[in-house]
Amino acid sequence: MQLATAHSSWKARLSLEFENRTQRTIVSHRKHSGPLVIQKPFYPEGRPCHIYLLHPPGGLVGGDHLSLDVLLHKGSHTLITTPGAAKFYRSAGPLAQQIQTFNISNDGLLEWLPQETIAFNQTNALIQTRVNLDAGAKFIGWEITCLGRQASDELFNSGRFVQKLEVAINNKPSLIERALFEGNSELLSSPWGLAKHATVGTMIVTPANQQLVTSVREHLQVCTQGKSGQLFSATLVDNIMVCRYLGPQAETAKHLFIEAWKIARPYVQNIDACIPRIWNT
Template sequence: MSAEQDTLATPGWHAQLRLTFARPAERTCLVERQHRGPLLVQRPFYPEGDVCHAYIVHPPGGVVGGDELELEVDARDSTHVVLTTPAAAKFYRSDGRTARQKQTLRAKQSTLEWLPQESIYYPQSRVRSSTRIELESHAKLIGWDIACLGLPARNQPFDRGELHLHLELWVNGKPLLIDRLRLAGNDNNPSGLNGQQAVGTLLAYPATRAMIEAVRTLQPPGVELGVTLVDDVLVCRALAAQAEPIKHAFIEYWQTLRPLLLNRAAVSPRIWAT
């Protein structure tokens, strides 16, 4: 058996993590946790008292072709959950197989803040990634997704490979945003990306015109930003040469939006400082 055949015969990681949050007393608690394979959650933190900060961890540190990751989060009535990751997600060069990631986040009569670090898609990676957010019964959301195409700091563009990146927002069973990004081969600079290597989307719901005006006054450096308000969803789209300016811009937007939407000052997850 050749080395290539041996690699293709090796099964990838199949990891699942299911989290349920409830509020049995005075604060949001992680009441149920199920996992299989290398996808974990750290012990929750409570820097704000009643708000639960939880960190999603993928111990291998990177995703390769054949890996499958599935995350399912259920935030039940009256909870407030802040979810983030300790580091960027790295999708490495593929041996021909496709890496798959599926994330489903549900919030009912609760508040969900989905603030992951960026995803880095290495040249020659093959990835299908979908994030679906489902809100019900007056739930509130601030969330984002940031993708870095290739390794721009090393002058390694995403010149080979294939990406299917999906982001959806549903409210009370109706789709308010369905976003599809597909990149293949040397098509990493299609019309719409303006030659940039990093792209991001930030969402806030339910948003107001005042929130739009508040973030439009901000001028973070090194990033192109566009903000719209449709069906009570604030959508910010960002382009930059690298992911870092987008991340800094989104954090600044989050710090501005959080008091307006949630009536809380922004308290950054501790893991961001490490």
């Protein structure tokens, strides 16, 4: 694969707004530039709007910049997912960036449930996610990251991958996280770090309480019983449930997060989880 140069980069931006109408949530505003688009909305469960986010080039190289801005108006409910893994390819130096900002109004629920992100060896990339919730707003989201490509025996022994996550509720910072993964660093191999695991994941749910956290813990303990080499945790930070995965495979992380989602969604929105159709293809 040819290393990316600044002259071959893409710039793409997508802005979406959602409104609650009598019987369903609709896309009330859509504006895009560059190769970042959505398919026609799906309504497999009635009112909630399911959106499939598409990036036709299939991955990001050095110098690429994707920007996603989503606004949910009062009472709207939207689930956003992707048809396949996001890929950050190796870079000759320029930074590849994916910046996403989610603004959720009172009584709105955004479910941000993308497929995994693959950081190729020698990548130089940043993913930054900011979630702004009004009082009474709700959010369920996850990010699953694979460092290197295990299927191709490609380790993440060179490169830099940064993830930033900020959650603000009613204009007050509630959760701020920053992860820096550098190829062949001590963090990747040490027992106090990733312990040579290639897949990490974070899932957040708000609002949440200790009862929800306990239910998720107990159920996931059953799911992981007898399966060594993978770790799952659920903790409560103020009124945010933070779930984490560390293990060998993205599919396992996704399976466990889906199990947690099946418990969290009825708590947050009083409706059962509805698996997006595209996950079954």
